[in-house]
Amino acid sequence: MRLFECGTLVPGCEWHTRADSDAEVVRRVVEHMRDTHGETVVRENMIENIKARIVDEPRMENAENVT
Ligand SMILES: [Zn+2]
Numbered sequence: 001m002r003l004f005e006c007g008t009l010v011p012g013c014e015w016h017t018r019a020d021s022d023a024e025v026v027r028r029v030v031e032h033m034r035d036t037h038g039e040t041v042v043r044e045n046m047i048e049n050i051k052a053r054i055v056d057e058p059r060m061e062n063a064e065n066v067t
Contacts, residue, residue, distance in 0.1 A: 003057035004029055009049060010037060018057055025054050 004025050006013040015036065017028045029050050033039040039046070 001057040001059075002054050004050065004054050006032065008053045013037075022051060022054055026050050 001018045002025050003018045006015040019025045
């Protein structure tokens with residue numbers, strides 16, 4: 001899974017999303033930016049900023065084995 005936390009881009013925002021593909025994550029983030037942060041115009045460099053902050057989320061089963 002791919003994970004994006006809005007707080008990495010907008011300090012203080014607790015919103016996050018996860019999806020199978022980067023494209024889906026970006027789509028949801030753009031929606032959130034529009035609805036929550038009032039970014040009616042999504043600039044090219046914002047997409048780049050979003051993509052740069054998407055991280056791989058470890059699977060639950062692996063996370064449980066970490067201890
Ligand atoms: Zn946000």
